[in-house]
Amino acid sequence: MCESNVYLIDENGRESLFFESVDRLIPQEDGLLLENIFGQKKLIKAKIKELALVRHKIILEK
Numbered sequence: 001m002c003e004s005n006v007y008l009i010d011e012n013g014r015e016s017l018f019f020e021s022v023d024r025l026i027p028q029e030d031g032l033l034l035e036n037i038f039g040q041k042k043l044i045k046a047k048i049k050e051l052a053l054v055r056h057k058i059i060l061e062k
Contacts, residue, residue, distance in 0.1 A: 002023075002056075003021045003022055003023050003036065003037050003056065004021075004022050004053070004056040004057055004058045005017060005019070005020050005021070005022065005056060005057060005058070006018045006019040006020075006022050006025075006034060006058045006059075006060060007057065007058070007059050007060070008044075008046065008059075008060055008061070008062065009049055009059055009060070009061045015059060018042075018044070018060065019034050019036060019042055020036065021036040021037045021038065022034050022035065022036050022058065023035060023036060023037045025048075025058065028043065030043070030045065031043050031044050031045040031046060032044055032046055032047075032048070032060070044060065044062075045062065046060040046061060046062045047060065047061060048060060049061045
């Protein structure tokens with residue numbers, strides 16, 4: 001599988017799991033639209049800090 005987990009990084013540099021098994025990340029005017037392999041969607045006002053594709057990890061910051 002090629003999906004990734006999405007983590008939010010806080011002001012102290014700590015990561016917390018935000019959304020699992022993300023298949024699509026679509027930039028929107030008001031943030032990022034995330035969709036997982038189960039069809040669930042979340043919209044978040046954040047920017048991409050890091051994509052670690054081999055580790056299946058996307059790190060966002062608000």
